[in-house]
Amino acid sequence: MPRVVSLRLEKIQRDFLWGGGALERKPHLVNWDTVCMEKRKGGLGVRCLSILNRALLCKWNWHFAIERENFWRHVISRKFGEEEGGWSSRDVRESYGVGFWKEIRKEGALMQNKVAFLVGNGRRVKFWKDIWWGNLPLCNFFPSLYAFASFKEAWVEEFWDTSGVEGVWSPRFSRPFNDWEVEEVERLLLTIRGARLSPLMEDRMRWKVTSNGSFSVKSLYNDLSSRRAGLFPHGLIWNPSVPSKVCFFAWEASWGKVLTMDQLKKRGWAVANRCFLCCEEDESIDHILIHCSKARVLWELLFALFGVCWVLPSSARETLIEWRGFMLGKKHRKVWKAAPLCLFWAVWMERNRIAFDNEDFSVHRLKNSFVCNLWVWTKSIVNEGPLTLPSFIDWLGAR
Structure with a gap:
C-alpha cells in the first residue's frame, strides 16, 4: 500500500472516531499514536495502518528467505539477484518508478536483529556475523578476536574441521595469539563446543520474536508499535x-x-x-x-x-x-x-x-x-x- 494511501485511510479513521460516526471535522482529542496503543497501555487497540503495512510488506522478505523452491522466488532472484547465503534479494537500485519488489525489499531491514539461524550444513550462515549460537553474533561476543580473524566473511562450514572422529571447530586468525588472547580463544571454543554440523540438513532461518520461530505479521506489528507506557487503569x-x-x-x-x-x-x-x-x-x-x-x-x-x-x-x-x-x-x-x-x-x-x-x-x-x-x-x-x-x-x- 503506498504511504499516501495509508495516511489517507488513517485520516478517515480519525475523522470517523472523533466525528461521532460521521466523516466531519471535529476536535481530535487524543493523539493518534496513543489511540493505536494496546488497551492495556492506554490506547483503543486501533491498528496503525502505516505500521501494519510495513509488517505486511516485510512478510514477503521472510517468504523469500524460506521458500527457496517457489516459482515466484526464482523470478525475483533471476531479476534482482541474491545476497550471499540466498536469504534475501539484492537491493533494488532502480532510479525510476515504484517497483513492487523495491518497496518490499526496503522493508526487509525490519528483520535485522530479529532473525537467527538453525545451522544444518553451515553453508549459508556467516560464522562471525550471523546469529547462530547465542543471542548475538560472535563478532559482538568476541570483538577482540574478530579484529584479527583471517576470514571475517567466512561461512560456518569453513571453520568446521572434520578430520577428527567427531569434528572440531577451527576458526582461523591472521597472526599468532598473544598470551592474554589465549584465554579469549579458549572461551570462544568453549562457547561453541556444543554446536555440530549436519551435512545432510539445510540451514534454516528462525524468527526470534515468536516462541515457535515462525514469522507472523502480528509479532512484527507488536514489536514495531511497542511503546513504554505508565500505569493505566x-x-x-x-x-x-x-x-x-x-x-x-x-x-x-x-x-x-x-x-x-x-x-x-x-x-x-x-x-x-x-x-x-x-x-x-x-x-x-x-x-x-x-x-x-x-x-x-x-x-x-x-x-x-x-x-x-x-x-x-x-x-x-x-x-x-x-x-x-x-x-x-x-x-x-x-x-x-x-x-x-x-x-x-x-x-x-x-x-x-x-x-x-x-x-x-x-x-x-x-x-x-x-x-x-x-x-x-x-x-x-x-x-x-x-x-x-x-x-x-x-x-x-x-x-
Whole structure:
C-alpha cells in the first residue's frame, strides 16, 4: 500500500472516531499514536495502518528467505539477484518508478536483529556475523578476536574441521595469539563446543520474536508499535457492565482530554474558565470529577452506600488506578468497580445540563442519576431474582 494511501485511510479513521460516526471535522482529542496503543497501555487497540503495512510488506522478505523452491522466488532472484547465503534479494537500485519488489525489499531491514539461524550444513550462515549460537553474533561476543580473524566473511562450514572422529571447530586468525588472547580463544571454543554440523540438513532461518520461530505479521506489528507506557487503569475503564460510551468518556478523562473549559482555552477559544457546577474554581476534568464540592457530595454517597472510608487521589486517572475492593465480596467488588465510571458519567451529564440546557444545579437529580444508573448497569451481577432499587441499595450495604 503506498504511504499516501495509508495516511489517507488513517485520516478517515480519525475523522470517523472523533466525528461521532460521521466523516466531519471535529476536535481530535487524543493523539493518534496513543489511540493505536494496546488497551492495556492506554490506547483503543486501533491498528496503525502505516505500521501494519510495513509488517505486511516485510512478510514477503521472510517468504523469500524460506521458500527457496517457489516459482515466484526464482523470478525475483533471476531479476534482482541474491545476497550471499540466498536469504534475501539484492537491493533494488532502480532510479525510476515504484517497483513492487523495491518497496518490499526496503522493508526487509525490519528483520535485522530479529532473525537467527538453525545451522544444518553451515553453508549459508556467516560464522562471525550471523546469529547462530547465542543471542548475538560472535563478532559482538568476541570483538577482540574478530579484529584479527583471517576470514571475517567466512561461512560456518569453513571453520568446521572434520578430520577428527567427531569434528572440531577451527576458526582461523591472521597472526599468532598473544598470551592474554589465549584465554579469549579458549572461551570462544568453549562457547561453541556444543554446536555440530549436519551435512545432510539445510540451514534454516528462525524468527526470534515468536516462541515457535515462525514469522507472523502480528509479532512484527507488536514489536514495531511497542511503546513504554505508565500505569493505566484499562481493566477498570473497559468494564463490560458499563455502556461503551461511558467507558470511552472515562478513557478520555483518564488522559485529561475531555473538552472542559481549560481544554477549550488551550485550543484558542475565548471563554471564561469557571466550573459550571460550583462556580468557584477553574474548570478541568480533574476538578469536575474529583475536587468540585458538588461532585464530593456524590463521592460521599458512594462511600456511604458501600460502607467504605477512602481518601481520593488528585486526578481521575490516579483514582481509577488506585480503585480497589479488597475487603468486598466477589459480587460487591464487581459493582464497586463500575461505581466510579457511573459517578463520572452522572457528574458530566449534570454539568452538561447546566452548560447547554441552562438548568440549575440539582443535588437530588445528581444523586438519583448516579444511583439509578448503577442499579440498571449492575443489577444482573447480583443475580438474586427481580431486584428493585430499594432492594439494591440494601444489598450494597449488606456486605
